[in-house]
Structures are given as C-alpha cells and as structure tokens.
Amino acid sequence: MPFFSYKGRNNNGELVKGVLESFDRNILAKQLLSNGITPIEIIPGIAPSNEIDQINSLFKEPIEPIDIMMFSRQMYTLLRAGIPIMSALSGLLSSTKNKSFVKVISDLRSSLDSGRELSAALNLHPKIFNSFYVSMIRVGEATGMLDKIFLRLFNHLEFEKFMRDQIKTALRYPSFVMIAMAVAIVIVNIFVIPAFAKVFTSMGAELPLMTRILLSFSNFMVNSWPYLLVGLATVTALFLSYIGSDKGSYQWDKFKLKSPIIGPIIHKATMARFARSFALSSKSGVPIVSTLKLVAQTVDNHFIAHKVEQMCLGVERGETILRTATHTGAFNPLVLQMIAVGEESGALDDLMEEIADMYQRDVEYEIKTLGARIEPIMIVFLGVLVLILALGIFLPIWDLGKVSLHKS
16 A cells, blocks of 8 residues: 655644555545544645554554454444444544554444455465464455354453463462572582682581582682673573474474473463364354364464364364364363264254363462462472581581581
8 A cells, every 4th residue: 555644733732643554545534534634735745664563563553452352342332233344433432542542443444445345455474464363354345244252252252362361370480489499509509619719718628418519619709700690691692582383383383382380380371272263263154174173273383283283284174073072182082972972963053162161260270379389398398408508508617517526
C-alpha cells in the first residue's frame, strides 16, 4: 500500500501531521475522521525508514495477549447485538486503551473499506493474529457463525493464557532456588573462603584434602572471575542460538518434556493445549486434517508439534486418529481410550474438551504439590553443601583448637 503525508486538526483544534499507509486518499480521510482528526491536506508521502521504524518499535506500547482476548470478547458482544463489523471496529477504536492496538484496528477498518474480508485483513498482521486465529475467523465467515467463533477464540485464548501462567509458575520456584544457590556458592568462594585462607596459612600445618580442594577452587574463582563471566556469556549466547534453530528447539522441547519433576507438568499443559485447540477447530467445522495442521501451530512445543504432524500424515493416509495417536507415544492409555470412544460415538470434539479439562486439573494439582516434591531435594543439596564446608573449613579450625588446648 502507498504512504500518504497528512495534516489535520484534532477535536481540540490542534494541528497534527504524520505519514500513514492506505489504499487511497479517500480511505485515509475516513480513517482520520474516525480517529477524531479532520484532514486538511493529504498528499503522497514516503515510507518511514527502517531505522525510524526500529526506533519507534522500541518505545511503542507492546500488544499483549490480553489485548487480543478483549478484542475477541468485544467483537463477539457487538456482533451478537447485530452491529455491523465496520461499526463494531469504530466503537473499539474509541474504547481500546492500547495505542498500538488502536492502529491495528484502524488498519483493519481500512482493509475492510478496500473490500477485503476480515480474515484477509487479520492476515496482514501475522505477529498479532496467528494462523490459527485467522483460520478460525475464515471458518466463521464461511459458516455465518462469526460471533460464535469470536467467543470460542476468547475462551481459547483465555485457556492459553492460563496454561502459560501455570507453566511459568511451575518453573519460577525451582529457577529461583537454583539461582539463589548459585549466588550463595559464588559468595562463599569469593568472600568467605579467602577470609579463612589467611587463618589456614598462619597455621603452618598440612591441611586436609577437602580444605585444599576448597581453597584451590576459591583461588580459581577469585583470580579468573572475568574469564568465567565471559565464558558464561558465551555459553549462554551459544545456547540461545542453538535453541533458536529448528533442530535445537526440537531437542530442547523434547528435553523439557523428559526432565524430572517439571517435565510432566509441561507435558500435561501441552497436551491440554492440544486437546482444547483440537476441540475448538473440530466444533467450528474444520476438517480433521486441517485441524491437526492448525493444532500443530498452537501447542507451543516443537517436539509435540512434530508428533501432531505425524498424526496428520497418518490421517491423510486413511488411518484413524486413535491409531496415529497411539504411534506418537505422546498420550497415556486413558486419553487413548477416550479418543477411541470419541471416534466410535462421533463426539470426539466433546471428549477432547474433557481431556483438556482433565489435563488442566492435573496441572493445577502438580503445581500445588511442586514445592513439597522439590523441598527434599533442596534439603539434601544444602546438607551436602554444609557438609563440604564443615569438612573443608571448620575441621582444620577444630584441629587447631585441639592442638592449642593440648599446648596449654
């Protein structure tokens, strides 16, 4: 789309100007009027430079998932009340607080003005509306159930947010404990052990093996901390680069699912997301093959997404969902039994919702009991750490005290 430079006055009579993208001057004039700006001059302009766009993107308000959720809910309410889409979007322009999302809604109105369908207009913003969202809207347009699709999308996004928050909650506690322990080890080796080293040096006696190991490790950290920081930064950068690749993200997501304690929680949350997405697509009338392709994009785990893609290929070959799901090895026997019943009864979407509810309850229970399962491990680790410090630091002091008592 071409860019136009405009000048106009807002509701307070103040002069405003800028550069916007639009199909033609008339559409841009309508867009400005809907935003409370009376255009004075609209002339062809030059697109903003990439550097300016990058700088502006650093300071503009980010669009959060909650913004998409509220947009879906409000669109359902307005369409349910019989309000046309253009009028609904105009109403959202004045009620939306996020300035970045206001621009997105304004772009949607411009696209609809030019004759595009809503799904095509949403597809112009792939970073905000993913392919699953756009596909659901396209189904709603084809079936005349756009209002119901918006409500289902709201419920789906609400569930997605809940699952993400649950996973973050599950990871927060062990991450905090590991960071606290790492900081404690660094403090002990840099500040505590060097203070005792002076005492040990003044003793002039042969030190135990454990003490010599602790002193050597402490000296290494004190003398080499700049290199350790550089090494840590390098390893972190390489790790982030690796998991950013297709192969790395696949292996990392697979490792997360198989990791102890946290792995089962992530697996159940991913399965809940899969079942909920499947139920939404199936209830909306999307064919099974297309449903599996869409679900593979929403599970937020490359390993599980690969399993779902295998299911899709199996269904395309004429296999049943039960058979393909069994071959993936990602579902437990109870879930496979429910899938079998769903296929036989023709109520697979309803049973998928029950599977999602079951996994959701399991995730909530796992998170509530997470602390109780981690505490014994932390107690053992702290006990080992205290034992090492006792043997390495306090044992020589204890020996020195006994020697002093014998001399006196």
